[in-house]
Amino acid sequence: MSNPEPSVMQKIVSLSKRRGFIFQSSEIYGGMNGCWDYGPLGVELKRNVKEAWWADMVSRHDDIGVLPGANSSFEMTGLDCSIIMHPQVWRCSGHHDLFHDMMVDCKESKKRYRHDQLRGRWAEYRDKKVFVTAMADPEEEDEAFTARAQKFFGLRAKDRDQIKWDGSACSLETIDELELVLGPDAKDAGTLTEPREFNLMFKTQMGALHNEDSMAYLRPETAQGIFVNFKNVVDSSRVKIPFGIAQVGKSFRNEITPRNFTFRVREFEQMEVEFFCHPDTSQEWYSYWRDRRMNWYLNHGLSSENLILREHHSDELSHYSTGTADIEYAFPFLPEGEYGELEGIAHRGDFDLRSHMEGKLDPNSKPLEVQLGENGKPLWKGSGKDLSYRDPVSNEKFIPHVIEPSAGADRAALAFLCEAYTEDNAPDDKGEMQSRVVLKFHPRLAPMKAAVLPLVKKDGMPEKAQEIYRELKRKFPVFYDVKGAVGRRYRRMDEAGTPFCVTVDGETLSDETVTLRERDSMVQTRLNVDEAIQAIQEAIDC
């Protein structure tokens, strides 16, 4: 039997490994679930995503006059906080007590699964009924369910058709009869436990002593470092409200079922802004950030057919939020019509600053009565510091409201990679059309901006090409490739997402002109070297 055609996602994963975008972490030891390494091209792609974000949100930010009728220019500044913070930060932020997923354990296989991610289907054979679950990609679900049910009922492959299926696949969350559920790795039904809470923060110990007082956490988000430094930033710089503080950095979540390549991982990078504003204008700022962030992805190449802005319904909102929207992308590993979160934009009111002042808040934003921990120290006690803001012009004192656009650098890089992946046709060296794989990255995000290729490996062309290569290398990342027929070299560059090829031939030696070949259109233009550099630079900057 011939192997089935790999799915688009399988092709992207295999290209990522083959061309050095993304490798499984610790692969030579069998890999590490939920951890990935970025290879030579991947590191450039992800760095470009982060740098474009930082430049647009912070260093090159020049967005003024966004709120009608107001003097609404604003400043953006940055921070780089430590990953391990005072444990009280996580008690007051709510992560210590609330940052959990519901999970079920399998008593037979000893494996643990996220309750909302386990999906299954009712199957019946003779008088026996079972809810079959499987950890499978959605597109392979049916096959996985059938194979498991066949084994469970002890049927031969030719008798599979005798299994009766009831309803379509659904989440385990909708099923009450756990005794009839066949866990994904179990032989018998009824081995899954009732769902239980599982905190997602990674714990560690600080210092030589291992006791409750030395317990620390790896941050599950970068945002809290910004809140606890709010006063430091106001006091040490000249920023006035409204203003934003940005941070890019690693976050850690002990996800129960990391999956879908780099979409859900245990160690990842976030790109977060906390935007501080007056409560009276906070709704307008919320709309502003929601739309601005959506446009950022569109401007960098995600197509509007694959991207949605989803406003949360009122029953989905946290108790302190008056508005939250997710920017979601139609990742190819999801079933048709489903989207995965790239970024959340939340109106957080004064919840975070107030919590770090007063201690953990209840759903009515009142500080919870302080309780003592085992060591006699108060749990969730606030810092007691005044984190309010005094307006230098009106003298009004208030706790700023916060709008939080919170994005994941890994998910963004993955979305750009998925969107870029294209199969089309290109002429080979004999002019015959051949299929090609091309990564159509926006030039600003492309790992390498150009490749310099001597047409042949003689007649002074490599030397001239080297000269041009060194000149380009001072301006942006660039490849030099001399090996093989030029058509094949073009295709290698297409597959790496390199937007331009600069080809050096006999004419270059006499008149300083080169051929500039554009990756997507494959159009070749004769230009002098300076014009070619300028064209590449303009494409990167746009």
Ligand code: ATP
């Ligand atoms: P999800 O519902 O997918 O778990 P979330 O709503 O918990 O995500 P946030 O807490 O809002 O995510 O984090 C902000 C961003 O950080 C997300 O939009 C996502 O891009 C990124 N992110 C969060 N968790 C992960 C993860 N486990 N792996 C990769 N990126 C993540």
